[in-house]
Amino acid sequence: MNDHGNHTIQLVALQGSVRPGNYTAKALALVAEAVGQQPGAALEIIDPTNLHLPLPGQGASDDARRMQEIVAAADGVILATPEYHGSFSSVMKLVIDNLGFPSKLKGKPVALLGVAAGRIGAIKALEHLRSVASHVGALVLPGPVSVARVRTVFDKDGRVLDEDTAALIRGVPGKLLEYVNRHVCPRLELEAMVRK
Template identity: 30%
Template sequence: MITIISGTNRPNSNTLKIAKYYQNSLLKKGLETQIFNLEDLPDNLIKTDLYGKRSEAFQPIQELIAGTEKFLFIIPEYNGSFPGVLKTFIDACNFPESFYNKKACLVGISSGKYGNIRGVDHFAGICSYLHLHVMPLRIHISAIKTEMNEAFEFYKEDTLKFTNEQMDKFILF
């Protein structure tokens, strides 16, 4: 099973739009995926699912993560790194079995000009600790608001080229 993680809980985020773009593009290439949107985390996650506790609301999410073999993380830039809710989500998942020896692909996005390079690097460090194997080709998409058309699809030649290359490699990874 392959899961795309929309790495923020911000409503109507560009992150979710990009996750859906990757899902549709991968489906056209013959790869079925599912999206887990961090907006769907339980509202009381911090009180109910950290430090060895498990709520009924988080259990299906834990089962989804445990059953996933490959992850594609869409990671927006928040304050020079990645969203705290993404780290909280990782912390709530069972360790080590949730991510141990599984595979991940990382996509950084930002409204600025660096495409969340620092945040993706920070997240890659966490992946290393979790023994989550990260595909070497990481994409950093800057000025995200100018990268997509009205249908929320990439249209710029370079972005299409690099995202397609990343998806082709992710399929083989």
């Protein structure tokens, strides 16, 4: 139960890495932990590793359609990407390309999280991702979280080695939930009142 009645705020995180042992998933595990501590909020992580997502223009798959339904029903979305070759991953682009045209991200509040092995972090990945997400109509929230030297933040088993950075990652859903509570829930309440 949240501050605004019975509606559970449903968040979806789209994971932009399918690399075995990827650090994007380790960061998302902290996000899930943080959402788990928020009453009235739930998170579903979409890991594309075992999904059949066609290349753009090759039609929609059942997995793509299911992913579209999940995103369409979500109150907020977290895009979590690794930095690959100075941008966000092609996996993340494939996920976005499989969200429809027009995109199911249209009008959705979106928070961005990027992780990188390098010392400059995922700044380029996040800037490019912000641009694409805005292009498809998402309401991209300010304050993307960029994690530098991610392999010093977690060990290979996902245990936290750097508590300060972990706290930053855990803060990602909080900003999104605050936005949804302030700007989306009042509309949902109004709609529910009208239906009564």
